Amino acid sequence: MKSRDRILARLRHGRTASPAAPMTPPESPPPAVTQPDLEPMIEALGAAHAEVIRIEESQWPDRLAAMAAERSWQHWWVGRDEVAQTWQQHASAPQVTVFDDWTTQKDALFREAPVALSLAQGGIAETGTLIVESRPETPRTLSLVPPVHVVVVRERTVYPDMAKALANYSHSGLPTNLIFISGPSKTADIQQTLAYGAHGPKELIVFLCR
Amino acid sequence: MSGFTSQPDQDFGVRIHEALEDAELRESFHGAMTFLREKRRSQFPDPDALENLRDSGAAIRDRALAKLPDLLEQLEDRCRHNGIQVHWAETSDEANAIITGLIQSVHGQRIVKGKSMATEEIGLNTALEAAGFTCLESDMGEYIVQQAGETPSHIIMPAIHRNKASIARQFADQIPDTPYTEDVDELIGTGRRVLRQAFAHADVGISGVNFAIAETGTLCLVENEGNGRMSTTVPDTHIAVMGIEKVIEKLADLPDLMRLLPRSATGQAITTYINLISGPRRDDECDGPRQVHLVLVDNGRSRIYADRELRATLRCIRCGACMNHCPVYERLGGHAYGTVYPGPIGQVVMPQLFGLDKAGKLTQACSLNGACGEACPVRIPLPDLIRRLRHEGVTDDPASPVRGHGRQRQASEALIWRVWATIHAHPRLYRLVTRLATRSRRLLPPLPRAWTARRARLEPAPRSFHEQMAQRRQTEPRP
Numbered sequence: 001m002k003s004r005d006r007i008l009a010r011l012r013h014g015r016t017a018s019p020a021a022p023m024t025p026p027e028s029p030p031p032a033v034t035q036p037d038l039e040p041m042i043e044a045l046g047a048a049h050a051e052v053i054r055i056e057e058s059q060w061p062d063r064l065a066a067m068a069a070e071r072s073w074q075h076w077w078v079g080r081d082e083v084a085q086t087w088q089q090h091a092s093a094p095q096v097t098v099f100d101d102w103t104t105q106k107d108a109l110f111r112e113a114p115v116a117l118s119l120a121q122g123g124i125a126e127t128g129t130l131i132v133e134s135r136p137e138t139p140r141t142l143s144l145v146p147p148v149h150v151v152v153v154r155e156r157t158v159y160p161d162m163a164k165a166l167a168n169y170s171h172s173g174l175p176t177n178l179i180f181i182s183g184p185s186k187t188a189d190i191q192q193t194l195a196y197g198a199h200g201p202k203e204l205i206v207f208l209c210r
Numbered sequence: 211m212s213g214f215t216s217q218p219d220q221d222f223g224v225r226i227h228e229a230l231e232d233a234e235l236r237e238s239f240h241g242a243m244t245f246l247r248e249k250r251r252s253q254f255p256d257p258d259a260l261e262n263l264r265d266s267g268a269a270i271r272d273r274a275l276a277k278l279p280d281l282l283e284q285l286e287d288r289c290r291h292n293g294i295q296v297h298w299a300e301t302s303d304e305a306n307a308i309i310t311g312l313i314q315s316v317h318g319q320r321i322v323k324g325k326s327m328a329t330e331e332i333g334l335n336t337a338l339e340a341a342g343f344t345c346l347e348s349d350m351g352e353y354i355v356q357q358a359g360e361t362p363s364h365i366i367m368p369a370i371h372r373n374k375a376s377i378a379r380q381f382a383d384q385i386p387d388t389p390y391t392e393d394v395d396e397l398i399g400t401g402r403r404v405l406r407q408a409f410a411h412a413d414v415g416i417s418g419v420n421f422a423i424a425e426t427g428t429l430c431l432v433e434n435e436g437n438g439r440m441s442t443t444v445p446d447t448h449i450a451v452m453g454i455e456k457v458i459e460k461l462a463d464l465p466d467l468m469r470l471l472p473r474s475a476t477g478q479a480i481t482t483y484i485n486l487i488s489g490p491r492r493d494d495e496c497d498g499p500r501q502v503h504l505v506l507v508d509n510g511r512s513r514i515y516a517d518r519e520l521r522a523t524l525r526c527i528r529c530g531a532c533m534n535h536c537p538v539y540e541r542l543g544g545h546a547y548g549t550v551y552p553g554p555i556g557q558v559v560m561p562q563l564f565g566l567d568k569a570g571k572l573t574q575a576c577s578l579n580g581a582c583g584e585a586c587p588v589r590i591p592l593p594d595l596i597r598r599l600r601h602e603g604v605t606d607d608p609a610s611p612v613r614g615h616g617r618q619r620q621a622s623e624a625l626i627w628r629v630w631a632t633i634h635a636h637p638r639l640y641r642l643v644t645r646l647a648t649r650s651r652r653l654l655p656p657l658p659r660a661w662t663a664r665r666a667r668l669e670p671a672p673r674s675f676h677e678q679m680a681q682r683r684q685t686e687p688r689p
Contacts, residue, residue, distance in 0.1 A: 004286075004298035007454065007508045011279040014516030022276040025269035026262050044479065079496075102497045110410040127480040139496040140443045144436055163465040170461050174426055176292075176492055177443070180484035185436040187398060188476070189351035189367060191238075191374045192245050195398040198350055199405060200436030200483070 036125035036160040038208065044128025048183025049196055050204040057209040060152060064117075064207070065092035073148065077113040080137035083152045087117055099139055109145050116146040116201075120181075123158040123208075124165050127182055130206065131157075131165060134177035143181060149201040151181075154209050214330075214361050218548040218560060219571040226575070229546040235371055236541060242370045243540040249477025250531065250585075267470045268589035270463045271525040278515065278524075281424040281457045282506065288427025292489040294502045305507045306337035309416070309449055312503055313343060316447045318414035322405075324431070324438035325349035326418025327365050327528055328451045328507060330550045334416070345416065346408050348437040350401050357384055363544030365551060366475050366530040371543050405437065415441035415499070419452035420527070421467060422504070425460045429504065431485040432471060434478075439485050448490075448499040454506050455515075455524035467527065470587035475529040510563040517611045519598060523558050525588045532582035532592055538575050547572060554582035558595045561603070565614030570603040644674035 042052045055063060064087070067073070076096045078084035088096050097113070099105055118138055122131035130151055134140045143149055159165040162180075169178065185200030196202050229235060254260040274281060286296045297312075299305035313321065321338065323329065323345050335356070338345045347356040351368035354377055355361065362368030369377070374392050381400050382390040388400055417438055421430040429450050431438045442448045458464065472478040491498035514523050533539040533553025544552035549560045549569070557576060561569040573596050582592040602610050603618035610616065633643050647654065651670040656662065673681070 002298070003300045003304060003508075007298055007300060007506075007512055008279045008282065010508075010512035011282075011454075011515055014512060015276075015279065018516055018518040018521075020276070020518045020521065023265075023269045023272045025273075026265040048482070100496050106497075107410065110406060129480060129484075134495060134498060136492075136494040136496070140439075141497050144439050144443065161465065162468060163462065166461050166464060169426075174428055174461075174486060174488040176487070176489040176495065177498060178486040178488070179439070180480075180486075181482065182480045183482050185434070186482055187350045187435045189349070189354070189369055189435075190377055190394045190397055191372075192242055192367075192370075193374070193394040195395050197402065198398055198435035198437070199348070199402060199409070199440055 036158050038125055038155060038158060041123060041125040041128045041158060042208070044126075045183065045204075045206055046128075048128060049186070050128070050183050050206055052206045052208055054208045055210070057154065060207040060209060061086055061090045064150065065090060065094070067205075068092070068094065073115045075112075075114055077109065077116045077142065077146055079118055079135075079139055079142055081119045081135075083117060083119045084137075099142060102139070109141060113146040115148040115150060116142045117150045118142050118152070120151045120153040121157065122165060123153050124160075124162055124180070125158050126161045129162070130181045132179045132181055133175040134179075135175065140177050140179070143179065144200050147197060147201055148203045148205070149184075150205045150207070152207045152209060158208075213548070214333075214550055215548045216564060216568065218564065218569040219567075222546075222548065222571050222575075225546040225548060226542060229542045234373065235543050238371050238373055239540055239543045242364075242367065243534050246367075246477060246534045250474060250534070251477075253473040253477050253479060263466060263469055264587055264589050266466045267527075267587050268525065270458060270466060271527070271588045272522075274458045274463070275455065275515070275521060275524055277459060278455070278457070281459055282454060284424040285422055285427060285457050286506075288424065289504055290427075292427045294427060294429075294487075294489060294504050297503060297505045298508075299505055300508045302332035302507075302509055303337075305332045305451065305505055305509070306334055308505055309334060309451070310338065310341045310343070312447070312449055313338075313414050314341075316414065316501065318343070318447065320408065320412045321345040321414045321416065322348045322408050322412040322437075322441050322445065323352075324415070324417040324433070324441035325352050325368070326416070326451060327550065328418050328453050329416060330362065331453075332451070332507060332509065334451070346405075346412075348405050348408065348441055349433075350398060350435060350437075353401055353405065354380065361545070361550075363552070364530060364533065365528055371545065405440075409437075409440040409444050412441070412445040414447045414449065415443075415445035416449045416451065417442050419450050419456055419504070420471070421464065422452060422457045423459075423461055423464065424457050426488060428461070429487040429502075430464065431487070432468075432481045432483070433485070434476075434482040436483060439483055442485065442487060443498055446499055447501045447503070448487075449503045449505065450487075451505045451507060454508055454511050455526075471527055471529050474527075474531040474585070474587040513611075513613075514562050520562065520595065520611070522590050523555075523562065523595060525590050526555055526559075527588055528555075529587060531585040531587060532590075535581040535585040536576075537579060537581065538577065542575070547575070554592045554596070555590070558590075558592060558599065561599050561614075562612060565617075566599065566603045566612055567614030567617035570599070570614065570618040573599045573603060641674075641676060644670075644676065648672060648674050648677075 120130040184204040187198035354369045363371040378392045420432045490502045539553040557572045602612040602615045
């Protein structure tokens with residue numbers, strides 16, 4: 001008999017020999033249907049050291065161009081999503097690398113990609129969370145490797161809480177990698193002192209678009 | 211001393227004394243535990259809401275355990291469907307052999323690992339070294355601990371026993387071109403620099419799993435640093451290692467557990483990253499691992515499962531709240547236990563994994579104050595389980611389900627308790643003995659040094675309670 005079958009047989013035998021009635025879960029109130037309040041999202045992201053800019057959707061490229069000039073962000077790494085296309089066509093003519101070939105671009109991604117720009121598929125208001133799916137047009141590492149990550153998220157894609165966000169995927173199926181991001185990378189592993197940019201982005205800038 | 215041992219009982223007393231004498235260590239743990247308890251408290255301002263959430267968390271984990279064999283089969287089926295290859299290991303050795311074989315099959319050279327208690331439990335790093343591989347720990351705390359040749363002292367914050375000065379010395383000594391600095395941002399920057407190199411060139415990434423969702427065939431990993439994402443995304447091969455109890459039934463079970471885990475562990479409302487992996491890179495995707503493997507490890511869990519009461523051990527979500535609230539753990543730190551899982555959950559898990567003959571003494575390092583049971587987000591009755599294991603340690607019942615049962619039994623102690631029980635079951639005998647004890651109180655033999663070394667000598671009162679009450683009744687008229 002293989003290990004698998006022996007493990008399962010032991011579990012089944014144990015369950016039969018020593019049955020226990022499972023605990024009854026608490027009665028949960030029916031979910032309230034409410035438009036998510038975005039204030040908690042902005043507050044939570046801010047508390048997690050992210051920068052949130054609430055803006056009309058048509059306005060973010062201009063604002064980003066202004067920020068780029070201020071902070072000397074010169075070289076952008078993008079995927080092939082909508083915001084990448086919008087940004088490439090912006091009047092400020094930003095220098096953009098389209099990241100779509102892992103084999104040839106991986107070294108450069110780690111060595112020299114300073115700022116990533118991408119679209120998040122949604123948000124969670126309660127915890128200040130961005131929902132980022134792996135997609136052909138959105139590489140997984142774009143939101144991870146560059147030290148600065150700029151994210152565009154639309155207000156109408158924000159769910160009130162994680163339960164509602166996940167319920168959506170129960171129907172449609174999950175992408176190969178679904179990532180919830182709630183701030184820049186951080187650690188408190190040295191004497192409980194918080195430090196940002198442990199392994200992922202040090203800065204997370206969120207354009208929350210109407 | 212900071213290594214894990216398969217005989218935790220051996221020298222447990224010595225390790226306890228060393229820990230208690232180490233002022234720096236005690237300061238580190240006192241500071242860290244106070245900090246973590248305060249942070250957790252601030253995340254649960256409403257006690258009723260907390261209790262409801264704990265009910266829900268316990269019920270979710272309990273339901274998963276009630277269906278455990280079926281959910282494991284479903285998980286295997288859904289994972290295979292998603293392109294994740296599933297392997298089963300009965301023992302640590304088998305798990306290590308499977309992982310080593312997988313690395314050899316892809317000609318892996320450079321291996322990075324995200325934080326994982328399951329791989330600590332099976333001793334993966336040692337096994338890989340024996341097979342000629344080096345596995346670099348990439349969680350900042352684990353990296354510090356591995357570089358120093360130590361083991362983690364806390365399941366969530368592995369380097370909690372270290373202060374920044376000692377880490378600054380270590381980095382300056384061991385990492386080329388690194389000046390001594392106690393600036394934490396700079397220290398983390400140094401770790402980031404070294405580990406980025408490792409991520410960029412790694413061909414195998416190993417990780418643990420916080421929860422596996424049977425319904426969808428999804429692995430859920432929770433973290434703040436991003437090293438878990440790096441380890442599971444950048445290398446071509448991802449190997450996830452998980453204890454069989456970590457499966458949950460549905461995606462809809464996840465939100466409540468996510469409300470409990472980060473709050474209980476580090477007092478955060480949510481971690482920076484929640485990483486849900488449901489398959490390797492698809493053909494139309496740019497990056498991600500080409501192979502994803504899941505190694506399901508039993509290692510004694512199916513034996514724990516067979517006892518209705520002890521089964522609750524398997525509800526654990528490894529948040530560490532029990533140790534953060536344990537007054538014994540706070541004073542000893544994690545290394546004194548000599549085990550992968552220290553503190554209250556370790557005192558319950560380890561004797562069951564190793565046997566009461568090898569780890570039964572761990573259950574004595576507890577004052578039964580109950581703080582762990584009150585903190586546990588999934589309501590594991592830890593004090594009850596510790597008491598149960600103490601009983602199994604001294605029982606002479608051959609039907610006891612726990613390995614090494616009865617091996618903590620001492621004839622002298624058993625005799626003392628038998629005498630004690632006899633005296634308390636016979637009122638006349640009780641009165642006689644208390645009378646004798648109070649009259650000859652200065653002549654009684656001294657208590658063992660283990661008691662008197664740090665405490666005042668105990669002496670019976672001049673008259674027993676019964677005598678005092680009788681006397682009071684005579685002198686004071688009833689109201």
